Amino acid sequence: MAEQGTGRRPRVVIVGAGFGGLNAAVGLAKLPVDVTVVDLKNHHTFQPLLYQVALAVLSPGDIAQPIRSILRENTNTEVIMDAVVGFDTVERHVKLKSGAVLIYDYLILATGSTHSYFGKDEWAKIAPGLKTIEDATEIRRRVLLAFELAERQKLETGAHPPLNFVIVGGGPTGVELAGSISDIAKLYMTKDFRHIDPGTAQVLILEGSPYILGAYPEDLQKKAVEQLNALGVRTRTNAHVTDIQPGYVMVGDERVESVCTLWAAGVQASPLGKLIAQSLGIETDRRGSVIVDDHLHPAGHPEVFVLGDLAHFEQDGKQVPGVAQPAMQMGTYAAKRIGLLLEGKGDKQKPFRYFDKGDMATIGRKAAVARIVWPFHANWSGFMAWLTWLTVHIFFLIGFRNRLSVFRQWAYTYVRFRDGVRLIIGSQELPGWDSLASSENQVTKDDSKA
Amino acid sequence: MAEQGTGRRPRVVIVGAGFGGLNAAVGLAKLPVDVTVVDLKNHHTFQPLLYQVALAVLSPGDIAQPIRSILRENTNTEVIMDAVVGFDTVERHVKLKSGAVLIYDYLILATGSTHSYFGKDEWAKIAPGLKTIEDATEIRRRVLLAFELAERQKLETGAHPPLNFVIVGGGPTGVELAGSISDIAKLYMTKDFRHIDPGTAQVLILEGSPYILGAYPEDLQKKAVEQLNALGVRTRTNAHVTDIQPGYVMVGDERVESVCTLWAAGVQASPLGKLIAQSLGIETDRRGSVIVDDHLHPAGHPEVFVLGDLAHFEQDGKQVPGVAQPAMQMGTYAAKRIGLLLEGKGDKQKPFRYFDKGDMATIGRKAAVARIVWPFHANWSGFMAWLTWLTVHIFFLIGFRNRLSVFRQWAYTYVRFRDGVRLIIGSQELPGWDSLASSENQVTKDDSKA
Numbered sequence: 001m002a003e004q005g006t007g008r009r010p011r012v013v014i015v016g017a018g019f020g021g022l023n024a025a026v027g028l029a030k031l032p033v034d035v036t037v038v039d040l041k042n043h044h045t046f047q048p049l050l051y052q053v054a055l056a057v058l059s060p061g062d063i064a065q066p067i068r069s070i071l072r073e074n075t076n077t078e079v080i081m082d083a084v085v086g087f088d089t090v091e092r093h094v095k096l097k098s099g100a101v102l103i104y105d106y107l108i109l110a111t112g113s114t115h116s117y118f119g120k121d122e123w124a125k126i127a128p129g130l131k132t133i134e135d136a137t138e139i140r141r142r143v144l145l146a147f148e149l150a151e152r153q154k155l156e157t158g159a160h161p162p163l164n165f166v167i168v169g170g171g172p173t174g175v176e177l178a179g180s181i182s183d184i185a186k187l188y189m190t191k192d193f194r195h196i197d198p199g200t201a202q203v204l205i206l207e208g209s210p211y212i213l214g215a216y217p218e219d220l221q222k223k224a225v226e227q228l229n230a231l232g233v234r235t236r237t238n239a240h241v242t243d244i245q246p247g248y249v250m251v252g253d254e255r256v257e258s259v260c261t262l263w264a265a266g267v268q269a270s271p272l273g274k275l276i277a278q279s280l281g282i283e284t285d286r287r288g289s290v291i292v293d294d295h296l297h298p299a300g301h302p303e304v305f306v307l308g309d310l311a312h313f314e315q316d317g318k319q320v321p322g323v324a325q326p327a328m329q330m331g332t333y334a335a336k337r338i339g340l341l342l343e344g345k346g347d348k349q350k351p352f353r354y355f356d357k358g359d360m361a362t363i364g365r366k367a368a369v370a371r372i373v374w375p376f377h378a379n380w381s382g383f384m385a386w387l388t389w390l391t392v393h394i395f396f397l398i399g400f401r402n403r404l405s406v407f408r409q410w411a412y413t414y415v416r417f418r419d420g421v422r423l424i425i426g427s428q429e430l431p432g433w434d435s436l437a438s439s440e441n442q443v444t445k446d447d448s449k450a
Numbered sequence: 451m452a453e454q455g456t457g458r459r460p461r462v463v464i465v466g467a468g469f470g471g472l473n474a475a476v477g478l479a480k481l482p483v484d485v486t487v488v489d490l491k492n493h494h495t496f497q498p499l500l501y502q503v504a505l506a507v508l509s510p511g512d513i514a515q516p517i518r519s520i521l522r523e524n525t526n527t528e529v530i531m532d533a534v535v536g537f538d539t540v541e542r543h544v545k546l547k548s549g550a551v552l553i554y555d556y557l558i559l560a561t562g563s564t565h566s567y568f569g570k571d572e573w574a575k576i577a578p579g580l581k582t583i584e585d586a587t588e589i590r591r592r593v594l595l596a597f598e599l600a601e602r603q604k605l606e607t608g609a610h611p612p613l614n615f616v617i618v619g620g621g622p623t624g625v626e627l628a629g630s631i632s633d634i635a636k637l638y639m640t641k642d643f644r645h646i647d648p649g650t651a652q653v654l655i656l657e658g659s660p661y662i663l664g665a666y667p668e669d670l671q672k673k674a675v676e677q678l679n680a681l682g683v684r685t686r687t688n689a690h691v692t693d694i695q696p697g698y699v700m701v702g703d704e705r706v707e708s709v710c711t712l713w714a715a716g717v718q719a720s721p722l723g724k725l726i727a728q729s730l731g732i733e734t735d736r737r738g739s740v741i742v743d744d745h746l747h748p749a750g751h752p753e754v755f756v757l758g759d760l761a762h763f764e765q766d767g768k769q770v771p772g773v774a775q776p777a778m779q780m781g782t783y784a785a786k787r788i789g790l791l792l793e794g795k796g797d798k799q800k801p802f803r804y805f806d807k808g809d810m811a812t813i814g815r816k817a818a819v820a821r822i823v824w825p826f827h828a829n830w831s832g833f834m835a836w837l838t839w840l841t842v843h844i845f846f847l848i849g850f851r852n853r854l855s856v857f858r859q860w861a862y863t864y865v866r867f868r869d870g871v872r873l874i875i876g877s878q879e880l881p882g883w884d885s886l887a888s889s890e891n892q893v894t895k896d897d898s899k900a
Contacts, residue, residue, distance in 0.1 A: 042598060042874040061509045066872050068642035078644040080605060081598040081874075100606035133875055148492060148531040155530065156550035192518040194528040422516050424492040424531075425583055 009034050009076075010342060013094050013104040015084050015272065017044050017067045020110035020307035020327035020334075025077055027335025031342070035077040036102055038094070042066050042081050045133055046397055048324060049406070051173065053136035055143065055180035056422040060133045062406050063397070084272060087279040089301070106303050106338050109276055109290070110331065113309040113322055116266035116287070123244040127261040130173055137425060139262060143181060144424050146259040147189060147198055154195035163201040166249050166258035168241050169265030170207030171214065172361035175224060177262055178203045179364035182231045187365075188422075203232065204258075206239040206251060208265070213361060213369065215321060220369040223381035227363040241265075267322065269310050280304070285312045294351030296334055302341070305334040313352070320354045324396075329354060360389045459484050459526075460792060463544050463554040465534050465722065467494050467517045470560035470757035470777035470784075475527055477785025481792070485527040486552055488544070492516050492531050495583055496847055498774060499856070501623065503586035505593065505630035506872040510583045512856050513847070534722060537729040539751070556753050556788050559726055559740070560781065563759040563772055566716035566737070573694040577711040580623055587875060589712060593631060594874050596709040597639060597648055604645040613651040616699050616708035618691050619715030620657030621664065622811035625674060627712055628653045629814035632681045637815075638872075653682065654708075656689040656701060658715070663811060663819065665771065670819040673831035677813040691715075717772065719760050730754070735762040744801030746784055752796070755784040763802070770804045774846075779804060810839045 010033045014021045017039040028035050046063040053060055071077045083097040087107075094102040115129035128138050146163065153160040165181050167174045185201035192198070205212065205228070212235050213224050225235055236251070243250035249258050269288035277284045280298050284290055289312035290298050296305045296313065308327030313320045320326045333352045340349050357374040370385035372378045380388065390410070397406055460483045464471045467489040478485050496513040503510055521527045533547040537557075544552040565579035578588050596613065603610040615631050617624045635651035642648070655662065655678070662685050663674050675685055686701070693700035699708050719738035727734045732748050734740055739762040740748050746755045746763065758777030763770045770776045783802045790799050807824040820835035822828045830838065840860070847856055 042594065042872075059509045059511045060873055060875060064873050066642070069872070072641050079642075080602060082602055096602075098602050098606060100602060133873065137875070144492065152530060152532055152546075152548050152550060156548060191522050192516070192529075422492075422519070423510060423514050423583065425510060425587070 010105040010338075011036070011103055012106045012108065012338060013038065013102050014108040014110065015039075015094065016109065016111035016270075016308075016310070017041075017070075017079075018047070018110055018112050018308060018327060019324045020112075020310075020331040021108065022067075022070065023328045023331025024108050024110065024305075024307065024335045025071055025074065025331075027332050028338065029074040029076060031076075031335070031339050033076060033106075033338065033342070035074070036080060037067060037071065037077060038080045038082055038084060038096065038102070039067055040081070040083050041132075042068070043133070044070055047131070048393060049397075050130050050133075050136050051176040051180060053133065054130055054139040054177065055184055056140050057180070058406060058409060060137065062409065064133050084275075087276055089276075089279045089304070092303070104303075106305070106341075108305045108307065108331075108334055109272060109310055110307040110327065111270035111272045111310050112327075113267040113269050113287075113289075114271075115263060116268035117263070118266055120244075123263065126246055127168060127244050127249075127263040129263040130177070139177075140422075141424050141426055142260050142262075143184075144422060147185075147193065147196070147201075148424075150196045150259070151193050160196060161247075161257060161259060163196070163198070163259055164257050165201060165203045166256060166261045167203065167205045168244070168249070168261065168263050170205045170209075170212040170235060170237065171264060172359075174205050174207070174262075174264035175213060175228065175361050175363060177264060178205050178233045179228060179231055179362065179367075182233050183364045186232065202234065204256065205233060205235045206241055206249065206256070207235065207237045208240055210237050212237060216359065216361075216369060216371055217379050220371060220379050220381060224361070224363060224369045227367045227369075227381065230367075231364045267309070273306075273310050276304070276306070287312075295337060295346075295349065296330055296352055302346070305330075305337070307331055307334060313354070315354050321359075323359070325357060326354045360385065360392065362386060362389055460555040460788075461486070461553055462556045462558065462788060463488065463552050464558040464560065465489075465544065466559065466561035466720075466758075466760070467491075467520075467529075468497070468560055468562045468758060468777060469774045470562075470760075470781040471558065472517075472520065473778045473781025474558050474560065474755075474757065474785045475521055475524065475781075477782050478788065479524040479526060481526075481785070481789050483526060483556075483788065483792070485524070486530060487517060487521065487527060488530045488532055488534060488546065488552070489517055490531070490533050491582075492518070493583070494520055497581070498843060499847070500580050500583075500586050501626040501630060503583065504580055504589040504627065505634055506590050507630070508856060508859060510587065512859065514583050534725075537726055539726075539729045539754070542753070554753075556755070556791075558755045558757060558781075558784055559722060559760055560757040560777065561720035561722045561760055562777075563717040563719050563737075564721075565713060566718035567713070568716055570694075573713065576694050576696055577618060577699075577713040579713040580627070589627075590872075591874050591876055592710050592712075593634075594872065597635075597643065597646070597651075598874075600646045600709070601643050610646060611697075611707060611709060613646070613648070613709055614707050615651060615653045616706060616711045617653065617655045618694070618699070618711065618713050620655045620659075620662040620685060620687065621714060622809070624655050624657070624712075624714035625663060625678065625811050625813060627714060628655050628683045629678060629681055629812065629817075632683050633814045636682065652684065654706065655683060655685045656691055656699065656706075657685065657687045658690055660687050662687060666809065666811075666819060666821055667829050670821060670829050670831060674811070674813060674819045677817045677819075677831065680817075681814045717759070723756075723760050726754070726756070737762075745787060745796075745799065746780055746802055752791070755780075755787070757781055757784060763804070765804055771809075773809070775807060776804045810835065810842065812836060812839055 012033050012035045014037045043064040043066050049063045052058040068079045085097050086095040092104050117123045150160040167178045182203045185198045189198035213221050239251045249256045273284050273288045273290050282298050290306040291312045292306050307330040309322035340346050358372040360370040362368040367382050368385040368389045370380040370388050462483050462485045464487045493514040493516050499513045502508040518529045535547050536545040542554050567573045600610040617628045632653045635648045639648035663671050689701045699706045723734050723738045723740050730748050740756040741762045742756050757780040759772035790796050808822040810820040812818040817832050818835040818839045820830040820838050
């Protein structure tokens with residue numbers, strides 16, 4: 001049986017240390033409860049800046065921090081690095097992969113979302129998405145290797161396929177990846193190669209809907225496309241991707257060449273959504289998110305909270321979006337609610353309401369679009385929006401140390417590109433390595449004795 | 451056929467961008483030659499600080515830098531990321547895995563060394579060594595996961611195996627790894643865990659010879675052992691490792707428990723040594739290094755240079771050690787020699803002579819041993835030696851940007867541990883995951899529907 005605190009105080013188990021889970025833990029720090037945070041990883045990831053790790057502006061250590069360190073001062077909280085494999089919602093147990101069992105009085109589920117390839121999971125290997133530090137490192141590896149491969153092909157054959165990068169999905173992640181790839185190719189890499197011109201790189205966004213940044217007001221959508229075009233990024237809307245293969249993407253029947261394809265199209269709730277829904281005997285929505293009531297509980301279970309991306313919460317007839325702000329607010333709400341429930345004052349709490357401050361997406365290194373709702377209403381684009389983005393993200397980065405470091409590196413990047421992080425780590429094999437083998441290569445094999 | 455510069459100027463191909471290769475490239479920058487640097491990786495690694503990446507003090511980006519950026523201003527130099535698969539030493543070609551062929555007038559080989567498990571290659575998976583950024587990340591992952599695993603075991607069963615870390619090999623790398631593990635366990639991790647006490651971690655160095663730091667003077671060897679003991683690191687000499695398995699190491703017939711085993715015992719020359727030796731019809735030494743003459747040429751080939759760890763060079767009857775200093779000096783010598791050979795003045799150059807300035811190894815975060823030969827003779831140990839180590843390593847770190855950043859992080863580490871880099875990246879599976887499965891675990895599998 002699990003050894004957990006004194007066993008007398010109410011026990012709260014939080015699964016997932018993203019924005020929702022961490023904010024709940026912080027809110028519970030002063031309450032008379034024992035808290036256990038379970039996560040598969042040892043670190044919290046500041047996801048809004050992941051694309052900057054992917055595009056070699058920041059290092060993983062700048063935007064990720066061990067969960068233990070974040071919660072070190074919370075003496076009522078322990079952290080377990082493990083996977084949840086089951087729930088017993090009658091006995092109120094969480095079962096971990098290691099075999100340990102955690103008893104809970106309150107359960108907070110906040111494991112977020114993962115990529116969805118709309119049933120074409122075989123595309124994942126060819127077109128990685130961006131959710132974790134590992135994803136970011138993999139995308140960086142592929143983008144940088146694409147240039148290395150072209151340089152080698154030019155050296156060997158005198159030509160190389162066009163440096164076309166294809167981003168599937170025109171939401172904020174797609175737009176941010178596209179702008180950044182265009183920037184590093186045109187601004188930073190031009191002096192590094194002798195045979196190819198990295199400035200010829202073309203970035204194309206393929207969006208299935210009629211809109212780039214569909215969640216933004218129409219004028220910002222237009223501005224975003226203008227700013228993307230100014231960076232040399234092309235956008236195609238109503239573009240239905242029917243196949244993704246190494247080297248190309250099919251849009252309907254049309255073949256679009258691609259040296260590197262990235263996925264920013266679909267997300268689905270973490271598999272834990274289905275697992276808890278089964279245990280509770282309730283339904284999930286189409287994305288696998290758990291439908292929650294006004295107080296963030298799944299129907300009939302006031303001892304369970306589902307937060308952030310994993311929750312389907314409707315407000316004014318619209319689903320609250322799966323971004324950081326609502327997750328953070330939900331975490332704080334859940335912690336406060338547990339305090340009130342323990343005092344028997346649960347019915348005094350107002351329903352949860354998402355306080356929408358706005359949205360932002362950067363476009364390259366000095367433009368952005370910002371839909372601002374608070375502290376005033378405005379739709380900004382361009383440099384002013386970018387400055388706003390910068391301020392907000394520096395402010396919200398967890399941990400003073402990281403904040404300073406990221407600011408320093410950003411400042412540095414604008415003066416001179418920071419080389420240290422443009423590292424290819426992991427396999428040095430290029431995706432097209434085999435296709436490179438020429439007939440000459442056949443002769444090479446045994447020539448070492450020549 | 452390879453497209454390489456104008457095809458008129460003499461062509462120099464450098465294989466390997468470590469200390470030797472890079473110094474050769476820098477020396478060749480002003481000569482009327484075209485230089486091609488080939489490396490499997492896109493970055494140069496400052497190996498003397500690798501152990502600090504392994505133990506989560508520095509980030510990979512702090513000690514590694516893209517080769518292209520380092521050589522960006524050398525307009526006569528190109529960089530190819532590729533593997534060498536063969537030599538034609540008659541036609542003077544280097545054959546690359548991609549199929550490209552590089553013609554050379556001068557060939558510089560400096561691919562360094564790799565781990566040697568003395569024929570027990572199956573140990574490599576259980577006890578990784580430290581030569582690359584990937585190795586460092588893997589070691590970091592294992593050390594940090596060992597603590598996470600213990601925390602989970604304690605939670606589940608109320609006990610955990612002792613936190614014994616075993617380092618095989620008592621040279622500088624073994625000593626530096628051991629001191630750092632002891633430091634992070636006792637100084638930085640104590641507040642992070644609720645169930646285990648990371649301060650109980652024990653680090654043991656197993657050395658086959660009678661000496662810790664065998665290459666150092668006897669008084670420094672003794673001081674090193676004293677300083678290691680003061681950190682809680684135990685050392686065993688004349689300890690012959692006969693088997694390495696998950697969870698333990700066999701020393702003769704004695705079983706030594708280990709939650710994490712690291713390899714710092716043997717090195718051998720990179721496989722390229724054997725390849726070039728075959729092509730030239732010459733012998734290598736037992737470690738696979740190419741025996742070179744007074745001018746760093748393999749016998750009978752004044753157009754080929756072998757540098758650093760890949761070379762077997764004897765001076766005053768002793769082989770020059772495989773560390774950074776001789777490699778750098780050899781790189782500079784080879785570049786100068788090519789300049790003289792082109793002017794027909796090769797016979798005017800004195801034989802290469804390694805100018806030994808000394809050696810240093812740190813022991814934890816504020817002690818070291820230093821054998822100083824230049825600018826004065828001294829054997830230092832303790833804090834003074836550590837300050838010397840600090841100054842020298844900051845000074846030699848390639849790239850001003852990295853130097854500043856590393857200094858900042860070191861300063862920061864001594865005030866407050868930098869959390870950001872204590873990340874477990876890659877697989878979150880623990881090495882002992884399966885052995886953890888308890889009988890309870892069998893029941894868990896299908897309980898998700900409970």
